[in-house]
Amino acid sequence: MSESTIIWVHGDNLNPHSAPFQTAPDAPAIFVWDDALLEEWRISLKRIVFIYECLLELPIIIRRGDVAEEVVQFAREHEARRILTSESPSPRHQFLCQTIIKHMPKGSRLEVLREPAFVDGAEKVDLKRFSRYWNAVKKQAMR
Amino acid sequence: MSRDMRRDFASREELVAYLQQEFPQAAQRSPHVSETRGGRRAAEARLRAARYGTEYERTRNHLDGQVSRLSPYIRYGVLGLNEVREYALSHAQRRFEAEKFVNELGWRDYFQRVYRELGDDIWEDVEDYKTGFPAHSYRQELPEDIRQGQTGVRFIDDAIRELIETGYLHNHQRMWLAAYVVHWRRVCWQAGARWFLEHLLDGDPASNNLSWQWVASTFSTKPYYYNLENVLQFSGDRYRGTPQNFGHEAFVGTYEQIARRLFPNITLSDEHHEPRKGRR
Numbered sequence: 326m327s328e329s330t331i332i333w334v335h336g337d338n339l340n341p342h343s344a345p346f347q348t349a350p351d352a353p354a355i356f357v358w359d360d361a362l363l364e365e366w367r368i369s370l371k372r373i374v375f376i377y378e379c380l381l382e383l384p385i386i387i388r389r390g391d392v393a394e395e396v397v398q399f400a401r402e403h404e405a406r407r408i409l410t411s412e413s414p415s416p417r418h419q420f421l422c423q424t425i426i427k428h429m430p431k432g433s434r435l436e437v438l439r440e441p442a443f444v445d446g447a448e449k450v451d452l453k454r455f456s457r458y459w460n461a462v463k464k465q466a467m468r
Numbered sequence: 469m470s471r472d473m474r475r476d477f478a479s480r481e482e483l484v485a486y487l488q489q490e491f492p493q494a495a496q497r498s499p500h501v502s503e504t505r506g507g508r509r510a511a512e513a514r515l516r517a518a519r520y521g522t523e524y525e526r527t528r529n530h531l532d533g534q535v536s537r538l539s540p541y542i543r544y545g546v547l548g549l550n551e552v553r554e555y556a557l558s559h560a561q562r563r564f565e566a567e568k569f570v571n572e573l574g575w576r577d578y579f580q581r582v583y584r585e586l587g588d589d590i591w592e593d594v595e596d597y598k599t600g601f602p603a604h605s606y607r608q609e610l611p612e613d614i615r616q617g618q619t620g621v622r623f624i625d626d627a628i629r630e631l632i633e634t635g636y637l638h639n640h641q642r643m644w645l646a647a648y649v650v651h652w653r654r655v656c657w658q659a660g661a662r663w664f665l666e667h668l669l670d671g672d673p674a675s676n677n678l679s680w681q682w683v684a685s686t687f688s689t690k691p692y693y694y695n696l697e698n699v700l701q702f703s704g705d706r707y708r709g710t711p712q713n714f715g716h717e718a719f720v721g722t723y724e725q726i727a728r729r730l731f732p733n734i735t736l737s738d739e740h741h742e743p744r745k746g747r748r
Contacts, residue, residue: 338545341508358473363491367666369498371635373491374484375669378506379546381483387473389490411545414584414674443549443577452585454688458578459571466553466570467563 329405331355332385333396333425335418338411339379344438345409346384352409355399356380358389362417393424406433411440480505497666502635504540504669511541515552521560525568531638531703536569539670540636542576549573576675583674590677591658593686599651600733606656610663614649622714623699623707624648635669640702646683647693651730652718657684690736695719695726 332345332354340346346354363373380387388395400408408425426435444462451457459466473490477483488495504510518524518536527533541547553573560566583590597603613619617628627641637645642664649660657680664680665671681687696719700707711720719726727736 336544340545340548342548343545363494366662367497368494369500369632369635369666370484370487370491370494371498371500371502371667372669372671373487373494374501375504375506375540375635376544377483377487378480378510379508379544381475381477382507382509387475388471389473414580416587440545440548441550443553443573447577447581452578452582455575455578458581459574462574463571466574467557467567 328407329403330407330409331396331400331403331405333357333399333408333410334380334383334385335392335410335413336376337413337415337418338440339376339383341383343411344440345411348438349409353399353403353405354383354385355396356383356385356387357392357395358387359392360389361391393421393428396421396425397428400429400433406430408433408435410435410437412437498632500633500635502633502669504537504634504636506540506544506546508546511538511546514538514541515547515555518556520556520569521562521565525565528568529640529702531640533638535638537636542573543670543672543675549577579674579678582678590673593684594678594681595686597691598685598689598734599691600731601654603656606650606654608656608659610649610655610659611653614653614655615663619648620715621648621718622716623703626706631664631667635667637668642679643683643692644694644699646680647691650680650684651691651693657681657686691731693723693726693730695721695723 330349330352332349332352334343334345334354334356345352362368386399388399396408400406406429408429410422422435422437426433429435444465447458447462450461474486477486484501488499514537518538519534520536523534524536528535538547538552542549542552553570556566556569556573557563560569586594593603597606614628617625617632619625619628624645627637627645630641631637631645646657646660649655650657657677661677661680664676665673668676678687683692685691696711696716699716699719707714707716711717721729
């Protein structure tokens with residue numbers, strides 16, 4: 326049984342070949358400009374233009390406002406119970422994921438997809454200084 | 469009902485006009501638009517044009533060196549780190565010659581990993597300052613002459629203008645500017661990092677904040693600083709001449725002399741006076 330899916334694209338992965346697009350190439354996709362974030366961080370016009378140009382090359386709908394609300398609304402419009410998105414280290418992304426799933430109908434899923442890692446096994450490396458990380462992963466990075 | 473934003477633009481000018489209208493506060497704060505174009509097509513063109521081997525390694529620290537300028541595309545994931553690495557390794561004359569470039573990609577991966585561990589604490593000092601000054605002695609706000617690019621120090625003001633107008637700075641300019649803000653003007657790194665994030669096309673809290681902390685010494689064993697000789701060595705001929713004519717007096721001297729002026733409360737060991745080689 327096919328399940329209706331949408332993709333939520335965010336600013337840490339604007340790659341047309343990202344894992345969500347590979348997983349569900351025909352799914353409707355959305356990007357939402359985070360109005361609160363733009364003002365809080367006083368993001369300049371040149372950054373907005375650059376990102377917008379990246380968005381124009383993706384098969385997506387572009388909206389603005391409250392990110393979680395807009396994503397939930399978009400899912401509702403497409404009667405989707407499954408949302409795919411890309412991983413991000415940003416705490417705000419994690420907060421948005423939690424908010425979105427809280428407001429989705431019961432039984433909905435939000436899947437955070439990872440891209441292949443730059444190097445494997447680095448989770449065990451001491452990150453106190455770059456030199457320690459690099460010494461541990463260099464061989465693999467150059468493979 | 470949510471309104472979709474426009475996707476049909478006949479030209480870049482039309483797109484910019486639309487965005488000026490949609491985001492008036494951003495346009496009012498700083499009206500500049502970068503010549504660097506966003507998007508996968510532009511990213512791939514840049515990927516093909518970049519140099520990855522010995523030419524990159526030899527010239528990358530110079531302001532007019534063969535740097536890739538791929539960072540804005542990598543920051544938004546338009547290009548994945550792995551695909552850039554594969555491209556670099558297969559396009560250097562010999563694979564091992566791309567090591568310096570791949571090492572730079574490693575910095576990006578490293579900073580992302582540290583960010584994942586720190587979360588919002590990426591805005592806190594990871595360690596104490598090692599400058600002989602307590603954290604509270606650093607100003608919280610960025611002085612207006614820095615924000616406006618009117619410090620009277622030519623190479624600094626030029627870098628600020630470039631930052632504001634293009635959203636891009638060569639890594640050496642980032643380090644000079646950051647060290648100027650933190651060590652010469654004693655402003656906390658957070659104020660500088662926030663300001664960079666307003667403007668840099670590749671601005672991202674991981675690489676940006678941790679690099680500022682590296683300069684400040686809150687994420688390294690010693691502060692980063694430099695002298696005029698270092699600036700002259702890497703900026704071509706643009707600042708040759710009498711330092712006074714460029715407002716460069718505060719940077720004249722050996723590393724030891726500069727360190728004594730900037731950090732009078734501490735004694736840096738001899739190795740600290742050696743100029744750092746290139747990036748970090």
